Amino acid sequence: xxxxxxxxxxxxxxxxxxxxxxxxxxxxxxxxxxxxxxxxxxxxxxxxxxxxxxxxxxxxxxxxxxxxxxxxxxxxxxxxxxxxxxxxxxxxxxxxxxxxxxxxxxxxx
Amino acid sequence: xxxxxxxxxxxxxxxxxxxxxxxxxxxxxxxxxxxxxxxxxxxxxxxxxxxxxxxxxxxxxxxxxxxxxxxxxxxxxxxxxxxxxxxxxxxxxxxxxxxxxxxxxxxxxxxxxxxxxxxxxxxxxxxxxxxxxxxxxxxxxxxxxxxxxxxxxxxxxxxxxxxxxxxxxxxxxxxxxxxxxxxxxxxxxxxxxxxxxxxxxxxxxx
Numbered sequence: 001x002x003x004x005x006x007x008x009x010x011x012x013x014x015x016x017x018x019x020x021x022x023x024x025x026x027x028x029x030x031x032x033x034x035x036x037x038x039x040x041x042x043x044x045x046x047x048x049x050x051x052x053x054x055x056x057x058x059x060x061x062x063x064x065x066x067x068x069x070x071x072x073x074x075x076x077x078x079x080x081x082x083x084x085x086x087x088x089x090x091x092x093x094x095x096x097x098x099x100x101x102x103x104x105x106x107x108x109x
Numbered sequence: 110x111x112x113x114x115x116x117x118x119x120x121x122x123x124x125x126x127x128x129x130x131x132x133x134x135x136x137x138x139x140x141x142x143x144x145x146x147x148x149x150x151x152x153x154x155x156x157x158x159x160x161x162x163x164x165x166x167x168x169x170x171x172x173x174x175x176x177x178x179x180x181x182x183x184x185x186x187x188x189x190x191x192x193x194x195x196x197x198x199x200x201x202x203x204x205x206x207x208x209x210x211x212x213x214x215x216x217x218x219x220x221x222x223x224x225x226x227x228x229x230x231x232x233x234x235x236x237x238x239x240x241x242x243x244x245x246x247x248x249x250x251x252x253x254x255x256x257x258x259x260x261x262x263x264x265x266x267x268x269x270x271x272x273x274x275x276x277x278x279x280x281x282x283x284x285x286x287x288x289x290x291x292x293x294x295x296x297x298x299x300x301x302x303x304x305x306x307x308x309x310x311x312x313x314x315x
Contacts (some may be wrong), residue, residue: 021200027193034186038305042179045310055314063306067299074193074295085139092143096150103154 030073037062120202124284131285138289142296149300152255153307156248160312164243167236169312178309181224182301185260188217189298192291199287204279207287211271214294218264225257249308256304259297266290 041062044055072078077086121127125135160169195210229250232238240250267290270283277283 022197024194024197027190027197031186031190035183038179038182038186038302041306041310042175045313046175052314056311059306059310059314063302066302070189070295070299070302074189075292084136088139088143089146092146093150095147096153099147099150099154100157103158107158 026073030069033069034066037066120279120284121281123200124202124279124281125199125288126285127281128285131281131288134285134289135292138292142292145296145300149252149255149303152248152252153303156252156308159244159248160308162244164245166242166246167232167238169245169249169308170315172232172236172238173309173312175309175313177224177228178305181221181228182305184217184221184224185298185301188214188221189295191217192294196288196291199279199284202279204274207279208271208274211267211274211287215264215267215271218260218267218294222257222260222264225253225260229254253304253308256297256300259300263290263294263297267294 041059044050044058050058071089076082077089125131163169191210191213195207195214198204198206198210238246240247270287270290273283274287
């Protein structure tokens with residue numbers, strides 16, 4: 001392996017191009033997707049006249065979708081070898097949502 | 110010698126994951142972000158429980174302005190994208206571009222902070238909406254202010270990392286620090302997605 005590498009190094013760019021470096025394209029797609037989701041959420045509120053419960057559902061769906069895409073691509077959670085980070089985040093979100101549900105339950109029921 | 114350094118002294122392909130220390134830093138930071146999710150979850154829980162209790166002070170729909178929220182959202186979203194570009198430059202070992210994108214990220218973070226300070230100033234001075242006005246105001250300032258404090262911390266942290274990149278360059282020691290700070294910055298943007306949805310947009314709906 002070492003001998004192979006050093007012989008490649010003499011041939012010039014082969015070593016440098018052995019690792020494929022990802023381009024910005026998919027991150028720009030994620031960015032545009034996030035902008036669109038955000039615009040839908042703002043438009044649903046700015047337009048008014050939509051049923052409140054339905055607006056809340058739109059807001060939550062847009063927020064969760066955007067968070068999923070950004071954590072998957074920008075924070076690399078969809079890449080291999082991210083089992084523990086995914087478990088940490090699921091654990092964190094589970095406790096966080098339990099807090100929210102319980103606070104609402106105690107205060108308003 | 111481990112695979113931390115190439116035989117020809119070149120930086121490895123993904124320098125942030127080349128050493129055990131670097132990998133542990135990233136893993137440990139994920140554990141921290143899980144804890145941060147719980148911390149913000151409790152603040153969201155408090156806010157959602159108290160957001161209707163305006164104690165005859167201003168209500169959310171009277172107070173909030175959609176254009177300012179949209180501007181803040183756009184600034185933070187773009188800064189999240191520029192920190193992705195910074196990490197891509199890191200993976201290409203292009204330290205000049207890395208520093209440039211980190212500087213852009215910090216500048217956008219400062220822009221976001223400026224907008225938030227302006228917003229809070231307007232509320233406190235012109236709308237008489239301060240920390241003690243109502244349960245809603247306390248919950249609002251605690252949640253949104255805590256997020257703003259995270260942005261301020263991120264701005265200072267990334268600025269110090271830029272200074273370190275100028276002094277020490279890109280190595281297997283500095284690369285994990287930059288990578289982890291980019292994770293932190295994305296997480297701040299993720300929290301903001303919930304803040305603009307749950308605090309501002311939901312506040313406008315009523």
